[in-house]
Amino acid sequence: MKLLYSIFTLMLFSQISFAQSKGQVLDRNSRGIEGAFVLQNYKGAHYHTDRNGNFTIEKLATGDTLRVNALGYETVTRVIKNLDTDLTFALTQRFISLNEVVIAPDIDALHIFADVNLMTNPVNNSQELLRTVPGLVIGQHAGGGKAEQIFLRGFDIDHGTDIALSVNGMPVNMVSHAHGQGYADMHWVTPEAIESINFGKGPYFAERGDFNTAGFVDFKLKDRLNNNLVRFELGQFDTQRILGMYNVLDQKDHSAWISTEYISTDGPFESPQNFKRINLMGRYAGQLENNDRIGFTATYFKSSWDASGQIPQRAIDQGIISRFGAIDDTEGGATSRMNLQMEYTKNIDENSFVKTMAYYSEYDFELYSNFTFFLEDSINGDQIKQKEARQLFGGTAEYNRYFDLGENRLLFQLGGGLRNDQTIDSELSHTVNRITTLDSLKLGNINQTNTNAYANLDFTFGKWKVNPGLRFDYFEFDYYDKLLPTYRTQTENKSIVSPKLNFQYNYSSNLQLYLNTGKGFHSNDTRVVVAQNGKDILPAAYGADLGAIWKPAPKLIVNAALWTLYLDQEFVYVGDAGIVEPGGKTERRGVDLSVRYQPLKWLYADVDVNYTFARSVDDPEGANYIPLAPDFTVMGGLSAMFENGLYAALRVRHIDDRPANEDNSIVAIGYTVVDFNMGYQWKSIELGLKIQNLLDVEWNETQFATETRLAGEAAPVEEITFTPGTPFMATAVVTYRF
Template sequence: MYLSTPYKILFLLFVSFSFISGKAQTITGTVINHNNSPVAEAYIYNLNNENHAHTSSLGQFSLQAKAGDSIRVSHIGYKSFTFTALTGKNTFELQEKLNLINEVVLTPGLNSLEVFSKVNININPVTSSQDLLRKVPGLIIGQHAGGGKAEQIFLRGFDIDHGTDISIGVDGMPVNLVSHAHGQGYSDLHFLIPETIEGVAFGKGPYNTEKGNFATAGFVSFKTKDRLENNLIKAEAGQFNSQRLLGMFSLLNKQNHSLYLASEYLATDGPFESPQNFNRINLMAKYAGKVGPANSLKASISKFSSTWDASGQIPLRAVQSGMISRFGAIDDTEGGETSRTNLIVEYDHQINEKSSVRNKVYYSEYDFLLFSNFTFFLEDPEFGDQIKQQETRTMLGLNSEYHNRFNFKKWYGDLQAGISLRNDQSEENELSHTYQRLSTLSYFSLGDINETNLAAYINAELHLGKWTINPGIRVDHFNFEYYDRLAPEYLTLSEEKSIISPKLNFLYNAKNNLQLYLKAGKGFHSNDTRVVVRKASENILPAAYGSDLGMIWKPVPNMMINTAFWYLFLEQEFVYVGDAGILEPSGKTERKGVDLSLQYQPLNWLYGNLDATYTVARALNAPGNSNYIPLAPDFTLTGGLNVDLTSGIYSGIYMRHLSSRPANEDNSIVAEGYTVFDFNLGYEFQKWHVGVNIQNLFDTEWNETQFATASRLSFETEPVEEIHFTPGTSFFLKGIVSYTF
């Protein structure tokens, strides 16, 4: 059998790692909570030989140790404890505890960034689907076409648009949609009900072997709850005719089996003069259970649908002249509708004390329809320039991942090897010229996309004393097919391409309160199938090369600091084209900067956090005065202060700042920065909770999203290029009442 070079490399690495084995005394055990349910991802650490392990989805672990060793068990949200190792099997119950930063212990192999995310979501839970992405330190989002469209994302000097350079997943299912009608990597998270989220894992840079397409600036992975401790009913109402209803009900809650149902309804008109008429419905059901002594099964199904109207991006000159207000519109027939149905099944099998396999299968049906008008009357003075972007998609995929814990002389570690397959079929993927949503005037493109991604990877964590070395390699193979429905004859265009992505990370546990790390790796984002098969770009899978040098430090027990100097080079950037509403491939770019994250808990009831990123982003091989990357922010700052009293009173104030940034390549047009504060106040008593939430506490005038666009109004004879923007919401108050039972 012939193997291509990428697969030969992967095969040789797998064979090499398989020989790393040895005999060592181990202890085994199971970690449960007060409901006798298994606790996954608990951290098991041998204080004597510094070996460590994590519990599986069944709560099981095995650890190199001998009788009498001191073993510490910890997990965010539970009280840590230490026990003396005994031979045979052990069962331990973790007790829930208020999240305290001084409970976080820095141990070899611990991912510092994941510690920050776990502490963050437990101390400061999310309150909306938009808040989910804001849990990532340094990440800022913006909405610019009504509440039903995916958010624009900013991270590490990137205007990521809707997901081109960040990999987003939920329970192992990718959210990014390849070759999407609106933009490459389009990621709409509105199908998530925020109260169902249990944890957020993230990483910055292309350093995680299991993350493939789009994981260049970083990745975000959401995990939904396996069970509900209580039923929940919640009602919210506020300004702009806003309402939200939530119901979460436990249908089965036994030791080895759980099933719950969650539902959400959301409606609002927004602050705009033309009502958004935004409506969204979410339904979700999830089962989690133990189906044998060594097997677990999880299955979830969700349904999401949304419709909305939008006022779009308005030209600055129309507001300054008094033609329209900040919340007015030039074309208020924009808007759209979308839906997504997801099915995710996970089956885990514990092979023996040291090895396990995790299998996931996912299936998604998706519909998308969006009407936009970026240039008004530039191209068509009579009917206007409204465009329609539409598609119907099915996505099917599977992941299978093998884990093995090995020992070899003084080395011990973990081996991870996996394969994945994903297929996207987008039918009648359309970009057309329309008039007031009523009629199609002409087609720019119309066709069927079939894109397949096959991947394999191997990853190891090698531990020797205070050092952890993490080598890994990933191979991705893509097949692109496109049938152009506008072509005079039937012809399916196709292209294939593979890419190898090596990674190498180092972690040094200098002290019990200080970790140093150096990360290096290669990642990529794929190009749109229509661009690839038409040879519009030589870079089918443009690569990203990055490195991070950083530390996580606890100068005092109740404070954590994470800082990193980083660099990222991209073989190809994407540039927004306003008159077509699409992204086009551009040239090489580089970004370098520094991140700072701080979390401080001076008192058990007082918690603060601060996240800052400074970036220098430039296009390479461009003239010195035209090498700016449009909409790439050079400074972002987010932070908050939370109070959570034992009396049941809680409050919080949150700030986000996005600096002014170039809107075009020569920085002659500038997108203005903003600083916005949000606030909440509430009281929990017995089974009731009442509260208020205020967005834009100080009623700041701010532009949520901005683009440099050439447009022409109906009375103008020549086009004008300037800032077009979507205004950020004004002071927005809503009340919240919930009941648990």
């Protein structure tokens, strides 16, 4: 009997033909979709597409069923009737379905959490772009034109000291900035131009260097618009926004678009903000022979504003001003940035390619602030001016090579880059009413260069993926201090080596475990470096994440992680005072939890919960709090998207009370804010309504423990100074697509 069964089985399988087959997954514009998932039912095997949408099946058999899906696209299923079947799959965009989320060794499942946010809650301003990153909190405190203050993983990152922000790989952070190290102004990005968001937390990525301690965020621009659009927004407080986005070239292998954006508002303050911003963006993307790709991006941004500044609580308690009043309403500023960028991907063969990118920026910045009022100068006040003109250029190159090792695979990456920042007349001055300069506190030229190289290995075998990496960075710091009596360029240099080692284990198609470890750093301001004579100027950061990405149900995905991060030093150049503040050694430990759930076809729920324990290592217990480090944050909401064009979303942001100084004797009060938006799209017309602070709660957007003195006060007082958060604010939106 066993002999007959063996003969029957042999005869059955002898009728099945096998072959190695190649295929491609395309979108409606015949562009390859990267990261699409291909499931082969016959073997239970799965594959994912490369950067050009290509995939290879080692053993394709007649009778196999291939199921292809990608986030935000309709799923396609095809039965293989013969081995000559065309394996080109064209996917149609659709409402996002968490059914399509796949957890596999070659897929970065973590970025899906931000992509779901972006797809279910389209953003209409550059501030909201950052809020799509799980656990990231922002605050504005200077009239809308200043870069946002950022909080992540127990860091008061200020404007970018410990998070690396980039757009298509071009850095946003400004080193040795007039207002402080790592200043990252995202306002030159039109949010509707963003295709996807890549992010990571911790210093675990060899291709990411300066500022990548708490994490990184890279925004990818669209290569092609789905349609042309014109958008008008009209809101309270004399708020207007006009946006136009147009395809100027829409061919299979070549596309180009331009966008124009204008924003103005007076804000809720008693002294109008007079805020005005213009953004111009343009991008070309082309596919050349051999699937080589090339892209060009050009942007221009300019804004100006007035600000009411941070106000002390006692001034409100004493009836001197209201919550939306000002002690010095002559604060404000102006800034601009022009960017040129080119990317080119050259395919060497089926298993290797080279990616290159080059960029150039011109940047101007001028900011007037008054944080202490009459503390230092009881007659003229303490207003300061921070100003700089900057040229920034750089580039990166990365070689990628895949090696097939039977059923296993190895990816080798070797890359490097160069960045040079040159500023003229980086200035800190004592001023009055933005007009009169009383004295110069800092004035000089900065020339800072970073060269780097890195190597990565991604070895996938069975259910495991191991990623060792090594990065080398070398910095040159030159500063010409124009306030010295004689000419002298102060020069220092420093290098640092940053090893990484990451593990990933795919227990099943629904559960991925990971352990990330690595060393990172953030550079210090050139003025800090020369002041410290080159000592302790590249403080190292050591971190580890232990986590899991779990899909317990078809429409539920969860990410949970335990993490720790230790910093050797937190030197910061305080641009407001022109001084160096060493923060000493610090440690942070925390828990991250993110959940995305789709209980109904049209309903989406998300929540991000983050807890952090952050302390200074060198200070005694009770006096070792890290000022303004958030210890508990919650962000989430519900989104409804109906096929008839109706949509709505309710969003909640919560940040708990947190210490504002080292002994927690001054507390920054937490807040809970609810936002709401809804709209209806009918054919080419879309009508919408956005409401910020739906419940009209009083909340403080940014807070600081600051020693200040008001006019006529005999002695200074240290207490909370803050910028009030936006009250109830409604904005109507009309969009026409064509």
